Amino acid sequence: MTKIRDLLASGRTFSFEFFPPKTDEAQRELEKTLRELEPLRPSFVSVTYGAAGSTRERTHEIVVGINDDTSMTAMAHLTVACHSEAELRAIVERYRDAGVANILALGGDPPRDLADPPPTELPYASQLVDLVREIGDFSVGVAAHPEGHPRSPDLASDRRRLAEKLERADFGITQFFFDNTVYYRMIDELSALGVATPVIPGIIPVTNPSQVERFAQLAGAEFPADFAERIGAVADDPAEVRRIGVEVATAQCADLLDHGVPGIHFYTLNRSTATREIYRNLGLAPDGAR
Numbered sequence: 001m002t003k004i005r006d007l008l009a010s011g012r013t014f015s016f017e018f019f020p021p022k023t024d025e026a027q028r029e030l031e032k033t034l035r036e037l038e039p040l041r042p043s044f045v046s047v048t049y050g051a052a053g054s055t056r057e058r059t060h061e062i063v064v065g066i067n068d069d070t071s072m073t074a075m076a077h078l079t080v081a082c083h084s085e086a087e088l089r090a091i092v093e094r095y096r097d098a099g100v101a102n103i104l105a106l107g108g109d110p111p112r113d114l115a116d117p118p119p120t121e122l123p124y125a126s127q128l129v130d131l132v133r134e135i136g137d138f139s140v141g142v143a144a145h146p147e148g149h150p151r152s153p154d155l156a157s158d159r160r161r162l163a164e165k166l167e168r169a170d171f172g173i174t175q176f177f178f179d180n181t182v183y184y185r186m187i188d189e190l191s192a193l194g195v196a197t198p199v200i201p202g203i204i205p206v207t208n209p210s211q212v213e214r215f216a217q218l219a220g221a222e223f224p225a226d227f228a229e230r231i232g233a234v235a236d237d238p239a240e241v242r243r244i245g246v247e248v249a250t251a252q253c254a255d256l257l258d259h260g261v262p263g264i265h266f267y268t269l270n271r272s273t274a275t276r277e278i279y280r281n282l283g284l285a286p287d288g289a290r
Contacts, residue, residue, distance in 0.1 A: 001101035002073040003139035004044055005170035008198050013043035013263030014284060015075075015200070018270050020047060020058035029270060030062075036272035038070055040279055041286050043263065046104060046173075049077040060091075064098045075141070076100055078132075079108025080122045088122065088131060096136035104141045104173065105129045129168040144172040144199050146182040150220035159186070163193040172199035173265050175219045178227060178248075180255050198262035203253055205266070205274035206231060206245035207238075246274050250281040257282070 007013050016037055021027040037045075045066060049059045059076060066074035076095055080088065095103065105128040122128055125142055132138050142165040145158065152158035166172050177183060183201050190199070206212045209231045216223045227248060234240040253264055266275050279285045 001099060002044070003170075004073075004075060004102050004141065005139040007043050007073075008171055008262055012257075012261070013200065014040075014279075015263065015265045016042050016045045016275060017202075017265060017267050018045065018047050018062070020050065020055040020062060021270070022055065026270070033268065033270050033272045034066070034070065034072075037268070037275065038072055039286065040276065040284070042072060044073040044075055044102065046075040046077060046265075049079055049106070049108070060094065060098075063095070063100055067099060073102065074100065075102035075104055077104045077106060078128065079106040080125060080128050081108035081120050083120060083122070085121045085131070088128065089135065092132050092135045092138075096138070101137075102139045102141070103132050104143070105132055105169070106143055126165045126168055129165065133168075139170045140168075141171045141173055142166060142169040144174045144186065145220060146174050146177045146186045146201075147220055147222060150218070159189045159193065163190055163195045166190065166195050166197040166199070169197060171197060171262075174199060174202045175221060176202045176204040176215075176267055177221050178224050178252070179222065180252060180259075183256070183261075184259065200263040200265045201256055201261055202265040202267060203249055203256075204269070205242075205249040205278060207242045207271070207274050208269070209235065209241065211269070242274060246277045246281070249274070250278050253278060253282055 004013070018030060018033070021030050047059050047062045050056055063074040063076040066072050078088070078091060092103070105125050107125045122131065129140050129142065132140050144162055148155045148158040152161070174183065187199065204212060209228070213223050213228070231241055231244060234244065256264060266278070268275050276285070
């Protein structure tokens with residue numbers, strides 16, 4: 001079983017993130033995206049997780065399906081939100097028994113549409129890391145927020161909590177950001193705390209500005225005013241929006257690679273075109289891949 005910690009130990013990784021579809025049409029779109037991105041030979045792909053509702057089961061199905069039916073290595077996201085310890089243990093054991101070797105351990109938030117969400121017995125992602133390690137030989141990652149978690153009281157305490165998580169984990173993956181200096185600053189601050197665990201930067205190509213701005217607000221990520229203005233000027237031209245989004249993401253990735261990052265994690269939003277274009281621009285696409 002391929003483990004992400006081993007991939008990172010042997011070189012730089014390039015990975016893609018997907019979310020579980022809620023409709024049959026969205027399922028077909030995801031299947032198409034997987035077929036189109038597989039020729040790029042990503043180091044691994046990940047599938048997000050909903051703390052409640054049908055996507056919980058779909059995450060498991062998609063992760064196992066990717067591992068069994070494609071050449072790609074899949075990582076399952078798992079959150080502590082709305083779960084008892086027994087439920088979490090059962091989910092992780094099921095992944096272990098299905099041959100899944102990689103888990104991203106997250107805190108998560110209760111679904112906003114639930115008036116009375118189930119209680120959360122393990123309040124911290126670091127506790128989930130320990131639980132996953134107890135159950136099996138998984139490679140375990142955690143999330144990082146370069147601009148600080150929205151619920152952190154201040155950046156210093158955010159970094160201390162992140163350092164505690166990373167000391168338990170094999171790697172981190174960041175929430176997306178648009179200013180590389182916030183990532184470099186985070187790495188310097190973690191290094192000052194004695195942390196050497198690799199943290200992979202997460203990048204999102206802006207092809208749907210209103211959607212990305214909404215995500216950025218939820219995640220506490222700043223959407224730069226000059227970028228928003230440039231995108232806004234062509235908002236009625238989707239092709240031009242994508243062109244600019246790809247151009248900006250390509251430049252951002254090139255700078256990160258020049259600074260020796262351990263990898264890049266692309267938030268695909270279950271579409272392949274922008275990611276494939278960035279890959280081509282960076283010269284990452286294998287021969288024969290389009």
